[in-house]
Amino acid sequence: MIQALAGFSPVIQALFATLFTWFVTALGAATIFATKDVSRKLLNGMLGFAAGVMIAASYWSLLAPAIEMSASLSVPEWFPATVGFLLGGGFLWVVDKILPHLHLGLPMSEAEGIKTSWQRSVLLVLAITLHNIPEGLAVGVAFGAAAAGLPEATIAGAVALALGIGIQNFPEGLAVSAPLRREGMKLSKAFMMGQLSGVVEPIAGVLGAAAVLLMRPLLPYALAFAAGAMIYVVAEELIPEANRKQHSDIPTIGVMLGFAVMMTLDVALG
Numbered sequence: 001m002i003q004a005l006a007g008f009s010p011v012i013q014a015l016f017a018t019l020f021t022w023f024v025t026a027l028g029a030a031t032i033f034a035t036k037d038v039s040r041k042l043l044n045g046m047l048g049f050a051a052g053v054m055i056a057a058s059y060w061s062l063l064a065p066a067i068e069m070s071a072s073l074s075v076p077e078w079f080p081a082t083v084g085f086l087l088g089g090g091f092l093w094v095v096d097k098i099l100p101h102l103h104l105g106l107p108m109s110e111a112e113g114i115k116t117s118w119q120r121s122v123l124l125v126l127a128i129t130l131h132n133i134p135e136g137l138a139v140g141v142a143f144g145a146a147a148a149g150l151p152e153a154t155i156a157g158a159v160a161l162a163l164g165i166g167i168q169n170f171p172e173g174l175a176v177s178a179p180l181r182r183e184g185m186k187l188s189k190a191f192m193m194g195q196l197s198g199v200v201e202p203i204a205g206v207l208g209a210a211a212v213l214l215m216r217p218l219l220p221y222a223l224a225f226a227a228g229a230m231i232y233v234v235a236e237e238l239i240p241e242a243n244r245k246q247h248s249d250i251p252t253i254g255v256m257l258g259f260a261v262m263m264t265l266d267v268a269l270g
Contacts, residue, residue, distance in 0.1 A: 010147035010209045013155070014140040017162035018205030021135065022198040024166040028173025029194025032187060038178040041250050046171030047242035048251030051234045052258020053168040054135075060266040061142060061161040062227035066220040069145075073220070080220035087221075088228025092134065096236070101127035103237065121180055121193055128176050128197035131237060134229030135165045136201030140208025141222045147213060160269035164262040169198060175241075 008016070031038070063081055070077040100113040102123035111123055142158035177194030181187065212222050242251035 025198030048254025084224025144212030
């Protein structure tokens with residue numbers, strides 16, 4: 001897989017990788033064709049797993065390379081990573097306040113963002129779509145960084161990140177489709193809504209790779225930006241949602257397993 005990708009431009013590499021992550025989102029959404037309901041405990045554990053993957057990816061695949069790259073700059077090594085990280089979280093915070101969306105399990109009265117008359121199903125999909133932006137961006141930036149020829153960033157590391165993001169996208173697709181199905185939505189429509197939440201990842205991935213190639217001096221900042229955006233998603237949505245219906249030990253175990261899997265992938269491949 002790594003050798004096959006090496007022959008393409010970074011933008012195409014990012015496109016292929018994020019199409020894969022979108023495909024796994026669709027697989028997760030397709031689970032509703034096999035079962036009418038999904039155990040809340042299982043869903044909590046899977047959301048915890050997704051959080052663990054994103055936490056590990058934020059450091060091993062994004063922040064650590066950003067800090068290493070900063071050694072050759074004229075600013076303190078900690079500066080690009082810190083600034084980029086905070087900007088990434090701040091960007092997601094602003095989008096979170098503007099984009100209309102509704103978190104899973106909440107009534108329409110608790111919809112966030114600008115007030116709108118959009119349907120509940122649309123707002124639920126937008127909530128997950130919002131969280132997929134930093135994931136696609138992270139993959140795109142990773143491939144763009146690898147193309148810069150810096151030893152701190154490799155195609156193998158970018159592939160490891162794409163695999164990790166893809167794995168944790170499975171529960172995200174399921175987390176959209178299953179509640180919509182429980183609310184009475186048609187099976188086919190619930191699936192379409194679930195997989196639709198991953199469409200933004202190829203778009204963000206291509207934009208991330210292209211931006212990094214055009215602005216190579218900003219590489220450490222871009223990597224840290226993606227990390228900050230992902231950590232914001234984990235802290236603001238994934239962990240609170242996983243713990244919403246008690247069973248806190250299950251999502252905690254999921255976080256540990258997800259972190260271990262992503263760390264293993266990054267170290268083994270990167």
